[in-house]
Amino acid sequence: xTKKLLTGNEAVARGFWQAGGKVVSAYPGTPSTEIxxxxxxxxxxxxxxxxxxxxxxxxxxxxxxxxARSMAAMKHVGLNVAADPLFTAAYTGINAGxxxxxxxxxxxxxxxxxxDNRHYALAAKIPCLEPSDSAEALAFTELALxxxxxxxxxxxxxxxxxxxxxxxxVELSKRTEQSxxxxxxxxxxxxxxxxxxRPRHAVLEKRMLELSAYAEKTEVNRLELxxxxxxxxxxxxxxxxxxxxxxxASVFKLGLVNPLPKQRLCDFSAAVEKLYVVEELDAxxxxxxxxxGIKCCGKELFSLLGEIFPPxxxxxxxxxxxxxxxxxxxxxxxxxxLCAGCPHRATFTxxxxxxxxxxxxxxxxxxxxxxxxxxxxxxxxxxxSVTMSHGLAKAQENAKVKPLSVLGESTFIHSGITGLINAVxxxxxxxxxxxxxxxxxxxxxxxxxxxxxxxxSLPAPVLDLAALSKACGVEYVKTVNPFDQKAxxxxxxxAQEFVGPAVIISKYPCILLPYVKRDKPLFVDWEICVGxxxxxxxxxxxxxxxxxxxxxxxxxxxxxxLCAGLCxxxxxxxxxxx
Amino acid sequence: MSSITNIMIAGVGGQGTILAGRIISLLALKAxxxxxVSEVHGMSxxxxxxxxxxxxxxxxxxxxIDPGEVDILLAFEKLEALRxxxxxxxxxxxxxxxxxxxxxxxxxxxxxxxxxxxQRLQTFxxxxxxxxxxxxxxxxxxxxxxxxxxLGKLSQNMAFSLSDWHxxxxxxxxxxxxELNLRAFDLGAAYDD
Numbered sequence: 001x002t003k004k005l006l007t008g009n010e011a012v013a014r015g016f017w018q019a020g021g022k023v024v025s026a027y028p029g030t031p032s033t034e035i036x037x038x039x040x041x042x043x044x045x046x047x048x049x050x051x052x053x054x055x056x057x058x059x060x061x062x063x064x065x066x067x068a069r070s071m072a073a074m075k076h077v078g079l080n081v082a083a084d085p086l087f088t089a090a091y092t093g094i095n096a097g098x099x100x101x102x103x104x105x106x107x108x109x110x111x112x113x114x115x116d117n118r119h120y121a122l123a124a125k126i127p128c129l130e131p132s133d134s135a136e137a138l139a140f141t142e143l144a145l146x147x148x149x150x151x152x153x154x155x156x157x158x159x160x161x162x163x164x165x166x167x168x169x170v171e172l173s174k175r176t177e178q179s180x181x182x183x184x185x186x187x188x189x190x191x192x193x194x195x196x197x198r199p200r201h202a203v204l205e206k207r208m209l210e211l212s213a214y215a216e217k218t219e220v221n222r223l224e225l226x227x228x229x230x231x232x233x234x235x236x237x238x239x240x241x242x243x244x245x246x247x248x249a250s251v252f253k254l255g256l257v258n259p260l261p262k263q264r265l266c267d268f269s270a271a272v273e274k275l276y277v278v279e280e281l282d283a284x285x286x287x288x289x290x291x292x293g294i295k296c297c298g299k300e301l302f303s304l305l306g307e308i309f310p311p312x313x314x315x316x317x318x319x320x321x322x323x324x325x326x327x328x329x330x331x332x333x334x335x336x337x338l339c340a341g342c343p344h345r346a347t348f349t350x351x352x353x354x355x356x357x358x359x360x361x362x363x364x365x366x367x368x369x370x371x372x373x374x375x376x377x378x379x380x381x382x383x384x385s386v387t388m389s390h391g392l393a394k395a396q397e398n399a400k401v402k403p404l405s406v407l408g409e410s411t412f413i414h415s416g417i418t419g420l421i422n423a424v425x426x427x428x429x430x431x432x433x434x435x436x437x438x439x440x441x442x443x444x445x446x447x448x449x450x451x452x453x454x455x456x457s458l459p460a461p462v463l464d465l466a467a468l469s470k471a472c473g474v475e476y477v478k479t480v481n482p483f484d485q486k487a488x489x490x491x492x493x494x495a496q497e498f499v500g501p502a503v504i505i506s507k508y509p510c511i512l513l514p515y516v517k518r519d520k521p522l523f524v525d526w527e528i529c530v531g532x533x534x535x536x537x538x539x540x541x542x543x544x545x546x547x548x549x550x551x552x553x554x555x556x557x558x559x560x561x562l563c564a565g566l567c568x569x570x571x572x573x574x575x576x577x578x
Numbered sequence: 579m580s581s582i583t584n585i586m587i588a589g590v591g592g593q594g595t596i597l598a599g600r601i602i603s604l605l606a607l608k609a610x611x612x613x614x615v616s617e618v619h620g621m622s623x624x625x626x627x628x629x630x631x632x633x634x635x636x637x638x639x640x641x642x643i644d645p646g647e648v649d650i651l652l653a654f655e656k657l658e659a660l661r662x663x664x665x666x667x668x669x670x671x672x673x674x675x676x677x678x679x680x681x682x683x684x685x686x687x688x689x690x691x692x693x694x695x696x697q698r699l700q701t702f703x704x705x706x707x708x709x710x711x712x713x714x715x716x717x718x719x720x721x722x723x724x725x726x727x728x729l730g731k732l733s734q735n736m737a738f739s740l741s742d743w744h745x746x747x748x749x750x751x752x753x754x755x756x757e758l759n760l761r762a763f764d765l766g767a768a769y770d771d
Contacts, residue, residue: 003607005603005604005607005613005615109618110618133614133641161618162616162641162642165616165617165618166614166615166616166617166641167600167603167613167614167615167616167617167641168613168614168615168638168641169607169612169613237641240639240640240641241639241640241642243639243640244639244640244644309640309642309644310640310642310644311644311645323646324645325645325646325664325665326645326664327661327662327664327665328660328661328662328663328664331657331660331661331692332657332680332681332683332684332689332690332691332692333627333681333683334590334625334626334627334657334658334681334682335626335681335682336591336624336625336626337624337625337626337682338624339624339625364624367624371686371688372686442624533687536685536686536687539682539686541625541682541685543685544680544684544685544686544687545685545686545687555721
């Protein structure tokens, strides 16, 4: 056995591999992405990027029914997309083990909300495991597959950002090979029409009772009896914070967080003088405990928002004042920005001239919402740019300009395509701008069906977005290079004048891709610059104000010349081409 | 609690704070400590403030360092050093790359990059090393090696041997960058305040 430092995500991939897993399907999403990236490194595993999480979960379910241990990995909001198969997979059950990873993001480090996905386990009536470090991430992934097969159910493994992206020591073991189970046709079990589904619902309820009995005896639910004055129920990252803050307190650590071990929790509450529940986000345990008549203290002391760290736990429970150490106040913040040379910046520069409502989406381009670009009006969920524009246009029938939808190619494939079909079918007056940068960039450069490569960076068929749009019935489809501002502006103008839905594919690869050639940096000729600051309106990190005039940081400038095109005085150019 | 060493690495997305954290944690692991590391990926990578936290000792629970409990701050940028200053222990140690990377509100002229960062850092009650790691990295051959220059400086007062540092760096970087990073580390290790 070797000891290694692994992130929680690496540990999940390792655990899946060790447990004889076979099929992994996923859509990238922070903080879950590296699970699949790491799974793809194991030769014994089949791993893939799916176009969205519903597809991923259905692929994994099909593989599980087909006899292979399978995994679908996603971020918390991805499970919303995959909720449809989730609830009914709980009815059908599986054949070989199926583990579904939900990586939640308390604190919203990289997400649009901080929903608590433990509720999905409760609502779909499936078991949910929550690890508190990498060693448990590995062990619980293995356990999830065993439980899945023992109880014939999908199992949810809930991670949070701190567990996914935290590193801690893990003991590695060898892979235990699992033979592929035979595929057996069983329409009673797998055809969920009403006649078949009604008896399966009864099976589901019976299974939950059996799982409740299992919860009472499993070792992943652990009583740590120390000082009995304080007892704390917790799980996941919060367990580590509790141990840090109050090392003497008694703890009931939950590993299986759905269903809860009711009897053991009742016993724990009787064994300690005062019972607390420390959980990030919702009062998931607290509400259940209180519904059983157990007196405990939770959200009276702890916020429903964001993460809970050791100092807050210590202060809330011991009532001791902790000295607050805040970061130095009143400093310029450092928000994430679109990179120098980012093609999205060029697209937004042209879009802004239209003075139209812009429905945004999920991806790097969401960064264009902040000043100075301030180019996006809404960001809700994957694909919502297309559909919300359609709704907005229907509401604002007399508006003079068509609303725009702006989304990346990966997001378009994820769930923009159905909105586009709707837009054609119902004659929407919208312009959809697909920012095709040939990669899923925000999550750290994952391939997608339009990038030409698969999860292992091997060549794959390329989805033709223009042909796809035309096949949906869009009559106005143009593909342009956003750095050709004239062509992009003309295409946008044409789209806005066109009656019916229009699609513009603004195509240029992400500047951070290794194969993308950068031009020589430009500079600002101070003899010509009048300090009008128009070039600063695009929010390029290579441009800054020095006194009254602009300078270009040559270490960052990629020579994209977007700023040069905006300069009325022609004060920005390359050293070679004066 | 005092047996735990808390190292905070602060910088700007893309500067290589995660790699620095990985190298330190490899050393701690080799020295048979319990190690935990926390980092955040994703959105903040795009030029935003980034933090990597490394904690090691006999037994480490939380991967997050409590405010006011930072033993060593390794700051890849001056403004980020100032931002994190109050989180240090009074007798902690600060190693700061004197490079200035203006954030967007400064670039577009809506805010000012503080001119008195050096003086404000000098008021720190613990020890401060301010070095131009960017220049030293260029000397070593590539500005991307800022992180290993800073690790070199860090190595001066750590219990890990020089050969262990070299080994950890070699294990953590891609083979084609090994030589560059070892050179950068040595420049940092030889740097005298």
